[in-house]
Amino acid sequence: MRLSNSRWLPVMVVLAAIILIWYVGAVWLNAGLVEQRLEQTGKEATAAEFAHIAFSLDRPVLPAPHQVAREFYESVFTRDITSPRSLVYHAEITGSATLVGFALGTLLGILLAVGIVSWRTLDRSLLPWIIASQTIPILAIAPMIIVVLGNIGLTGLMPKAVISMYLCFFPITIGMVKGLRSPDPLQLDLMRTYSATRGQVFRKLRWPASVAFLFTSLKVAIAISLVGAIVGELPTGAQGGLGARLLSGSYYGQTVQIWAALFMAALLGMVLVALVGVVERLTLRRMGAKP
């Protein structure tokens, strides 16, 4: 009990501080709107009334935390999850694109890393292109990817997954190249004394040595993959997905809705990263990592 207290206390303190700053910010940023409203009605307001109005505007510049919380609660728990008004519905759409993109990106990332580590020429010829691919802003090429894929008949989930893949293979390639090269000379010499084949060296030494590196990369990659899926929903005019929800929110000035969707995205990201973390812990424990 004490242990969990001491673990949660700092988190709670930081959370309280953030909420406090947020409320202050909400008053400050919404002051203009509140004054407008007061002018229209010709009323005078005390500080408390002023704050009260600032916290209950329909389309505030910055909604107050409780407004976001209420919108989040209502759009998650009180609505049919198959309706487009439910955040769960949107999260499911974005989440599935994220997972497909993540799976494809992981596969691509690992294949590239294996190629780079196995063939010297690939190391020289491929790596510059891989790095170049990541310097192009994704927002610039996302619409092109969607148009091109749309032309060959891929719409809906696939274009978003491809954008996710495009973003998330990179940390996996980099991490796996490092992991596959991590065995020390002595461990490699040992394989040499057994005159092991390249395949055996890979399966019994390089691959297991890289697993810890792989998981570190996977945690980064799945978060990036989520960003990719959301970005992929922005230029499509997609009907569903957290990206579409953000876009329609900003279109209609529904800031409360935007913030609720943002929190859903953050929550989704945290859950996904945590899931990878659980698999990591189980796998590494089976491989004898120190607890």
Next chain:
Amino acid sequence: MQTLRTDTTMSADSLRPASREDNRPVAIDIRDLSLTFRTADAPVTALSNVDLQIRAGEFVSLIGPSGCGKTTLMRVMADLARPTSGHITVNGLSPEQARLARAYGYVFQAPALYPWRSVRRNLMLPLEIMGVPASEREARAARYLEMVGLKDFANKFPWQLSGGMQQRVSIARALSFEPKLLLMDEPFGALDEITRDHLNEQLLRLWEQTQKTVIFVTHSIPEAVFLSSRIVVMSPRPGRILEVIDCNLPPDRTLDVRETPEFLTIAHRVRVALRAGHSYDD
């Protein structure tokens, strides 16, 4: 390359193996072998004009001050390092052919265990690679773990073992595929005296029973004298053979032999030779 003939310091009869091994085939034949490491600054001559013939079934210890090229010489035999000049054959083959034929087991100076494998699975690694059937793998792992006194630790991971225990696992691993030639680089360096004595006796018994050829690096004179049929004394800068000392104590010897005059005489000869190597430094 600058070379210095140093094998004149060897007496003629010490070059020749003891008579009972005369008719055995030569396991390792090294002639005029030199190896120079090219480093960023000055080149390092790790081995200079080494001549050594080892017959099958011999137990040869390499002894000499740190940095005299013992590990390097073993690595050349194992095809882990290429000599700069000279000739070497292992079982009549080139070191590379011998390595591809899995002619030897190598115990490195450090344990080199794979941290993601349990002790038992570390032991089975060479057996997996060499295609030994699963049931036989388990049996061998159990037998050799028992031999190094670690059968209760089969399912532990390397980080749960002390340094000396890890080294014993690596010895068992090299024994597990039962090579005819064993290259052991300071295998007992990290062990306490009593465990070391125990494993010395076991290694001796194993050698007598299996007729293996053993090349053994050590810094301990008593250990070398107790185990070996010949002791090769090396000296550094450049690494070379100073003297080869015959050392045929009775085959069924036990640790008590260390109190006998014969033992002490040989130990004294080794010590004198080692001192000569050290004084060369000044």
